[in-house]
Structures are given as structure tokens and as C-alpha cells.
Amino acid sequence: NFVSSMFQIFFTDKPVVDYRSSKNADAKKFKKMFSALLKKGIFIAPS
Numbered sequence: 001n002f003v004s005s006m007f008q009i010f011f012t013d014k015p016v017v018d019y020r021s022s023k024n025a026d027a028k029k030f031k032k033m034f035s036a037l038l039k040k041g042i043f044i045a046p047s
Helices: 027-039
Strands: none
Touching: none
């Protein structure tokens, strides 16, 4: 198994630099994007 790079998308207007700042992201927007990608067969990390 090999992972060259990983990333995460956050819906927020402020920089995400740690766990606390990541909690300010818009979870509803992420859920909507996650569901839309999943319906198209695109799998991303669910967090």
C-alpha cells in the first residue's frame, strides 16, 4: 500500500491550522459535496 499525498477539503473562510479551527468549517456543505461525489462513484475520506 502506498499513499503519496493526502488532503482534506474544509468549507470555511478562515485558515484551518489545527483541530480547533477545523471545527469551524461548514459540515453541511461538506456532507452535500460528499454525497454528490459518492453518487458519481468518487470516494473521499468521510471527515
